[in-house]
Each structure stands twice: as C-alpha cells, then as structure tokens.
Amino acid sequence: MNPKVLFYAALLMLTSSLSGQTLLKDVEDLLPGSGSDPSNWSAVSNSLFIFEGRNTLQSQFLFASDGTTAGTIGLGSYLVDTDIIRLGNKAYFGGCNINFSADSCTSLYVSDGTVAGTEFFFDLVPGGVSLGIEDIVAGDSLFFFSGHTMTEGYELWRSNGTAAGTYRIADIAPGTESGYIGELAVIDDVAYFAGYTAQDGIEPWRSDGTPAGTYMIADLNDGVANGNPSWFTASGGYIYFSGLGTNSGVEVRRTNGQQGNIELIGDQGTTDSSWPSQFVDSDGTLYYVAEGGPPAGFELMVYNHVGMPTHLDIPTHDIFPRALMAFGDGEVIFHAKDTASGRELWKSDGTLAGTQMIIDLYPGPKDGVFETGLPGESFYVWNDSLVYFAGADSVHADGEHVYELFVSDGTAAGTHLISDHNPGPEGTNPGDFFEFGNRLYFAASDPVVGREPFYLGLASTTAISQQDISVAQLPYPNPLPKDMSLNTAINLTTGSNVYAQLFDLQGQSVQGLQDLGYYPAGKNTLEIQLANHLQGLYYLVLNGGEGGQVNMKVVLE
Secondary structure, eight states, rough: OOHHHHHHHHHHHHHHHHHEEEEOOOSTSTTSSSSSOOOEEEEESSSSSSEEEEETTTTTTEEESSSSSHHHOEEEEEEOOOEEEETTEEEEEEETTTTTTTGGSEEEEEESSEEEEEEEEEOOSSSSEEEEEEEEEEEESSSSEEEEEETTEEEEEESSSSSOOOOOOOOSSSSSSEEEEEEEETTTTTEEEEETTTTEEEEEEEEEESSSTEEOOOOSTTTTOOOOOHHHHHHHHEEEEEEEEHHHHHOEEEEEETTTOOOOOOSSSSSOOOOEEEEEEEETOOOEEEEEEESSOOEEEESSSSSSSSEOOTTOOOOOOOEEEEEEEEEEEEEEEEETTEEEEEESSSSTTTTOOOOOOOSSOOBBBOOOOOOOOOOOETTTEEEEEOOOOOOSOOOOTTEEEEEEEESSSSSSEOOOOSSSSOOOEEEEEEEETTEEEEEEEEETTTEEEEEEEESSSSOOOOEEEEEEEESSSSOOOOTTEEEEEEESSSSSEEEEEEEESSSSSSEEEEEEEEESSSEEEEOOOOOOOEEEEEEEEEOTTTOOOOEEEEEOO
C-alpha cells in the first residue's frame, strides 16, 4: 500500500482518538432525557468494566461494558452500597439484589462482567441479620472491608476472593461496640485504619489480614483520649498520617508499621494544631495541606523525609489548596483560591518560585474549576502529564455549577477546551472519571439523553513504535523555543520517504503535512521546522517505511 495512504489512515485514527466526547450508550433509554447517572466504575478484566447506572423500567442498576454500545449491558437489579473494587479478574461490592429476599442486602456480591457471573458472594451472618458493609479497598491479593453485625458492631474483615478466605479478622472492640472506625487504606496488602478500644480510644491500627498481624501501632493520645488518625499515605518508605498526640496538636506522623513505631513530623513545639490533610506522594516526595502558622491560613507543604517540612507560603494571600494530585516529575497539580482570580488550577514543583496558578480560566474573580472538586470526581491526571477537568471559561461554560471538559498540560498555552458538547454557555458538568484501555470514561449531562456515560480517546504522550518505524531519539529540545528546529532520530526497517504532521489535543491538524524526504534503512536524524505561532502541547506524528507511525509529545514555547 502507498505509504502516504497509510499515513492518512493513521492520522484519521489519531484524530478520532483525540476528538471530543462520545456517548457510550443511552442507558436510561426508556425514559428519554432522564439519564442513568453513571458512577462507581471498576475494571473487571482487561476487556470489561462495570459501573452503577439506572434503567428504572427494566429494573437494571448495575451495568457491564466492553467499550461498545452493543456490549454495554445490564447485569441485574443490584443496589450497590460500597465502592466497586477489582481483585484478579472479578469485581466485588457490598449491596443487595432487590429481586431476592431482604436478607440478600448488606451482603457481598461478585461479578465477572457477565449476567450469569454476577451473583451473591458472601453473607456476614449466614441465615441471620447483618447490618451493613461500608469501606472496601483492594490490595494485591486481598481486599479489606468493614462489616457491621448485631453482635460485634463494625469490625475489619478481609477476603482473598474465595468464600473460605473471607472472614472477620478480629473483634477489636469486644461485644457490640465497633472496633473499626474508618480511614481505611491498603498499602502493599496491609490495611491501615482508625481502630477503637475502650481503654485506648481511637488510634492508628494496621492489619496484614491475620489476627496475629492486626494490632494498634501506638497509643498516640495516651489513655482513653482519641488520636483520630486519618490520611494514611505511603511516601519515601514510610506511612504518613495525621493524628492528635498527648503533648502536641493534630500534626503529621509517620510509621514503618511496626508496633510502637510512630514519629512526629514538623511539630511547632506547642499543642496548637496545623490540621494536615490531603496527603499525596509524587515520585517519593510528600505533599499535603496544613495551616502554616500566623497569619492563619491553609497552604501547601512539602516534605522530603528529613528535617522539617517546607511551608510554601504564597506571600500575598492564603490559597487554600485542594485536590492535590501527583503530576510531572515529583510535582503536584491542584486547585486553589486567589482573591483576584477565583479558584483555578495551580501547579507546584516543591519550591515557592515553582508554585503558581497555571491559568485564570474564568477571567476575573469567578471560579474556573469546581470549588469542592476532588480527584476522580472533577479531575483526572493521566500519565503524569495531562489533567482532564470540569472547567468554566465564561464562554463555553458560564454559571453556577456549569462546566465543560477541559485538559491541561500544566501550562497556560496547553490548557484547552476539549469540546463544547452543550454549545453556548451551558455545560455538561463532566465528572466521575475512569480510565480504561485507551479511553477516559465519565458521566456528562446531555440536553437530549440526560446524564449518561461518555468517553474520550486518550492519545499516547510517549513515543509508540509500530511496524517499519521506531524512535531512536526523543525530540529535542523539548520544550522547543521559538525559531528553533526540532531534532529527533528514527529507525527504519526499509528505506522510504518520511512524513510529519502536527496535531493539537483535540485532534485538529495545526500544520500541514510535511514530506521530509527519502531516508535509507537504519538510524536517521531528522530536523523538523514547526510553526512559530504555536504554543503549548502538541503531538508530532511521523510515518515511514511500508507502513507504521510514531507519535510524540512536543511542547512549543
């Protein structure tokens, strides 16, 4: 086949993968415009995922999909009470099947993504009454969950995906009192959580899924007083969390998980509290939000596991960061409040100079992002290089809680509207993001079908090798200064002409097709001229040989 024909076919595929949001299926199709409100997505295998939805007239509340309209099917009348989690090639959740008896509720269910394979899995009190299943978190070979019974209160349970391997680990608070309080995090198949006993109050606990490996790490706040641990997060070989101590306020603590091992980090020398929260690890660096001292206000903190944490104090005001997400090389992206610009996207590299607003998306003091938006709900970071988010810019989305889908590479020039799906100032309010395969799935409100599942194709941000052509040297300099040529190198299995074209994040060609000339088989160095008027993140697509392409991320300054 003609290489140029193959090239245009490849361009069409790339453009399709970068185009605006596409409806997966009108799930609530019998009540036009009402919407199915999809949420709580989980992979089941590498080819199937499931999610909560609603088709009221058909009594379908749980759905599976292979990413096609025809392959998106109802699994039955399952009402889900917990997150849906994956272990192996099955998904698990707490809930009930409303077509069964009342005893079917507050039980565990399992699904392999098929109607026949979605079924009852485990009852906390066989033949009796269980009162609830709440937190559920998967590790590598186990998942942990909290179960509530009339005789034991809420306690920590575990499962290896078999009925025989599913059981309450320990009755931490004997009798009807609850020994499990919350804050469940599973790190390397070990659960960290807030546990309660009458003699020690609410303190940090851990469990490896066995009774012998389940214990209070330390009595952080002596006696019956509560330590109230929260935000368990792994970073730098430690488990960090927030907690209240006997002679200190609510501050950062860390542990290696061994009994008695807890260290206070960043104590201000008083019993005042800095109220740390929103811990996140970015390539071994710990970021969190805390009150940095007078004047009172919440700011960004960064810690590299030695000495004192660094307070990134913006001199002019308190920014109240929220929704911290790992981004780039040891950086974080988040949203924060600026008096003049409202709540917008920010980024930090762990230094004061490198902590700044990316763009005032909604010009002026109004918010460009959802004020209470959280990772996974209103924001999704892909490949540490792009953040997809619900944004407002006063043109394509304008009004209280009105947003459209935007993307940012962490620069103002690289922040773009993906598509104005609801044309004009009205929005689709995209949220509940879920990555599967090469797509980003999410819920969005459409004026015709209501709130339904949509998806967006994700292009690769790294060089992808296919037949006859591969990358020998990534493009440089990258970012590319204005008026400079871009250099790269490729390997060809057969001699051929090489073609290049540049695309933006919406899959639109922003520079015409370039025939770079004939290159022999082997390694070849290329020098490519790119348009000087462009700024931001783009995708360079190269085609050569008898067929094949590579695409690479380039940033133009």
